[in-house]
Amino acid sequence: MSEKETGYGFVTAGESEDLKVQKAVWLMDVGVGKKFILWGGAVLLAMALSLLYTSNQFRGLERGEAMDMAQLARNIAHGQSFTTYVIRPLSLWQLEKHAADHNPRLMNHPDLYNPPLYPLMLAALFKPLPVSLFEFKQTDVIFKPERWVILPFNQICMLASVLLVYFWARRLFDERVAIAASLLLLFSDTLLFFSISGLPTSFLMLLFLAALYCLWLADEHWHPDATEGAPRRAWVGWLLVAASAVLMGLCFLTRYTTAFLFVPVVVYAAFVCRGRGVVVGTLLYILIYAAVITPWLVRNTALCGSPLGIAYCDFAGGISPSMYRPNFDHAFEISPMGTRLVAQSRGCLVESFKQISSDFLIFFFLVGLLYGFRRATTMRLRRLVWGGLACAMIGLSCLVLFPEANEGPRRFIQGSNLLVLFLPLVAVYGTAFFFLLLDRISFPARLLRWGVIMLFGLLNMAPLLYSLAPPRRGPYPYPPYCSFYTGLAASWFGKDEVGASDMPWTMAWVGNLRTVWLPTTAEHLALIHDHVAPKGVAFILLTPHFLDQKFQSDLTKGEFKSWFAVISGRVPPNFPLKTVTLFPPSGEQILYADRARWADKQIGEAPTGKKKEDKPAEKK
Numbered sequence: 001m002s003e004k005e006t007g008y009g010f011v012t013a014g015e016s017e018d019l020k021v022q023k024a025v026w027l028m029d030v031g032v033g034k035k036f037i038l039w040g041g042a043v044l045l046a047m048a049l050s051l052l053y054t055s056n057q058f059r060g061l062e063r064g065e066a067m068d069m070a071q072l073a074r075n076i077a078h079g080q081s082f083t084t085y086v087i088r089p090l091s092l093w094q095l096e097k098h099a100a101d102h103n104p105r106l107m108n109h110p111d112l113y114n115p116p117l118y119p120l121m122l123a124a125l126f127k128p129l130p131v132s133l134f135e136f137k138q139t140d141v142i143f144k145p146e147r148w149v150i151l152p153f154n155q156i157c158m159l160a161s162v163l164l165v166y167f168w169a170r171r172l173f174d175e176r177v178a179i180a181a182s183l184l185l186l187f188s189d190t191l192l193f194f195s196i197s198g199l200p201t202s203f204l205m206l207l208f209l210a211a212l213y214c215l216w217l218a219d220e221h222w223h224p225d226a227t228e229g230a231p232r233r234a235w236v237g238w239l240l241v242a243a244s245a246v247l248m249g250l251c252f253l254t255r256y257t258t259a260f261l262f263v264p265v266v267v268y269a270a271f272v273c274r275g276r277g278v279v280v281g282t283l284l285y286i287l288i289y290a291a292v293i294t295p296w297l298v299r300n301t302a303l304c305g306s307p308l309g310i311a312y313c314d315f316a317g318g319i320s321p322s323m324y325r326p327n328f329d330h331a332f333e334i335s336p337m338g339t340r341l342v343a344q345s346r347g348c349l350v351e352s353f354k355q356i357s358s359d360f361l362i363f364f365f366l367v368g369l370l371y372g373f374r375r376a377t378t379m380r381l382r383r384l385v386w387g388g389l390a391c392a393m394i395g396l397s398c399l400v401l402f403p404e405a406n407e408g409p410r411r412f413i414q415g416s417n418l419l420v421l422f423l424p425l426v427a428v429y430g431t432a433f434f435f436l437l438l439d440r441i442s443f444p445a446r447l448l449r450w451g452v453i454m455l456f457g458l459l460n461m462a463p464l465l466y467s468l469a470p471p472r473r474g475p476y477p478y479p480p481y482c483s484f485y486t487g488l489a490a491s492w493f494g495k496d497e498v499g500a501s502d503m504p505w506t507m508a509w510v511g512n513l514r515t516v517w518l519p520t521t522a523e524h525l526a527l528i529h530d531h532v533a534p535k536g537v538a539f540i541l542l543t544p545h546f547l548d549q550k551f552q553s554d555l556t557k558g559e560f561k562s563w564f565a566v567i568s569g570r571v572p573p574n575f576p577l578k579t580v581t582l583f584p585p586s587g588e589q590i591l592y593a594d595r596a597r598w599a600d601k602q603i604g605e606a607p608t609g610k611k612k613e614d615k616p617a618e619k620k
Contacts (some may be wrong), residue, residue, distance in 0.1 A: 066198030073122030085508035089324035098305030112309030118200035211247035249292025260395030264387030361430035368433030479544035502546035
């Protein structure tokens with residue numbers, strides 16, 4: 001019989017069928033088939049976990065910043081340029097004072113607070129969708145764009161970050177560290193909740209990790225270990241450095257406060273460029289970064305005279321976006337800013353630093369600082385992580401943070417949280433140190449070693465398991481926000497009318513109405529009604545976010561004391577809205593209007609997903 005050469009040596013033609021079977025088995029066992037099965041299983045696991053977590057925890061957008069950026073993206077997608085329906089009184093004042101025509105442009109109000117990149121990304125996804133998808137229906141439990149666009153986009157960004165971490169950790173350490181760290185990140189309750197929050201954090205994390213990865217690759221390319229040989233193409237390193245600078249610029253256009261992280265990153269870039277021109281490399285990095293962010297800064301300066309728009313109020317003491325005609329005499333004094341820095345840095349060190357994640361990897365990361373890794377590039381990257389964490393805490397300490405409504409135990413789930421951006425690298429180094437300790441323990445049985453690894457994994461996955469366990473979260477993030485009642489109130493007013501609310505982002509996103517953030521005084525609202533709004537202010541919706549404030553320190557004696565007189569029935573003579581009703585549920589919200597719009601309307605019940613008999617609701 002004739003013979004032919006194969007991958008298994010020389011076999012006869014009569015044995016070809018058996019050879020095919022053997023080759024197929026080999027491919028499934030150690031070849032391409034095994035990789036296909038493993039990657040296919042990983043994809044199915046990620047999809048199943050995302051669906052399970054979403055069905056258990058997702059209640060629509062809950063954070064004000066997420067709804068603010070979503071309505072901004074919708075306006076961009078529908079051809080309204082970078083205009084917003086969340087009208088901040090401080091933004092009106094800024095345009096009145098610094099714009100060339102001194103026009104506050106309330107009906108075509110440019111957004112002066114949010115960075116542009118994340119809304120632009122959402123707008124690109126919104127663009128091909130029909131306009132009818134953005135019309136909130138009373139039968140909707142969750143607004144459709146939240147479920148079908150914003151949620152999948154952020155979850156894909158989170159999964160892409162985990163995938164990047166896997167390939168990075170495999171090159172930093174080994175396969176087992178890469179797999180373990182990736183799985184722990186995939187099962188991280190913190191990352192999963194950020195991915196369903198609608199905040200730009202998942203997208204920002206992907207950009208930031210990619211920027212650091214490019215610098216690390218340049219470091220590996222220019223300064224390889226002795227066993228790896230010398231690099232062949234020097235221009236590849238410069239290309240990676242330039243790509244990192246572009247990505248850091250995009251990070252700034254996603255979150256202004258990432259400018260604090262630029263300092264340790266540019267220092268790391270200088271170390272990477274050593275031997276190739278430290279000064280040239282550092283200047284190149286800074287110039288490319290500046291070239292990316294400058295057009296947006298020029299746009300803001302041309303509109304209102306400030307490069308950051310009104311985002312500077314995040315650093316000004318005693319100034320909030322809800323202030324109209326504020327007093328800046330003591331806003332930027334050195335002594336109060338220093339006091340705030342010291343006071344808030346203690347909170348960042350005691351609470352926020354430990355809340356980088358809900359798991360326990362941070363402790364392995366901290367103890368692992370006592371160990372010096374052999375590879376110089378691995379040590380330099382760890383120093384960057386430490387420098388970045390320090391600068392992030394300084395940045396958070398400088399901010400004047402306005403608490404979100406209904407924060408609960410997840411109060412660290414905020415867009416301003418820069419510490420969470422380092423969670424993937426903290427997980428990699430923490431996992432690597434765990435395996436380093438594990439290798440130094442002599443186990444009498446291999447099964448016992450696997451038991452310790454499983455215990456380590458379960459310990460870090462425990463927060464996720466507790467989140468998925470009963471009792472489940474309610475269908476709405478109420479109090480203070482329920483999309484059904486917000487949509488109901490919005491249905492009574494025209495699209496060309498202007499209202500006000502203590503949570504304007506809910507009415508702007510769900511109701512698609514221009515809504516002024518409730519000014520700190522009723523007199524300022526009267527000024528906006530008389531002199532700024534073309535047709536006046538048609539309504540005011542007060543939610544538990546405002547009504548549940550401390551009675552004495554915030555309402556009767558605080559900055560909102562003029563509103564306490566209004567909600568108590570002592571309406572000032574110049575107050576524009578005289579008609580009032582207690583708004584559901586259970587009269588826990590207050591709706592003021594120019595006339596009784598609800599007189600011929602019925603206030604229904606929120607949908608629960610179950611069919612019920614129609615019952616007439618009581619008229620207020």
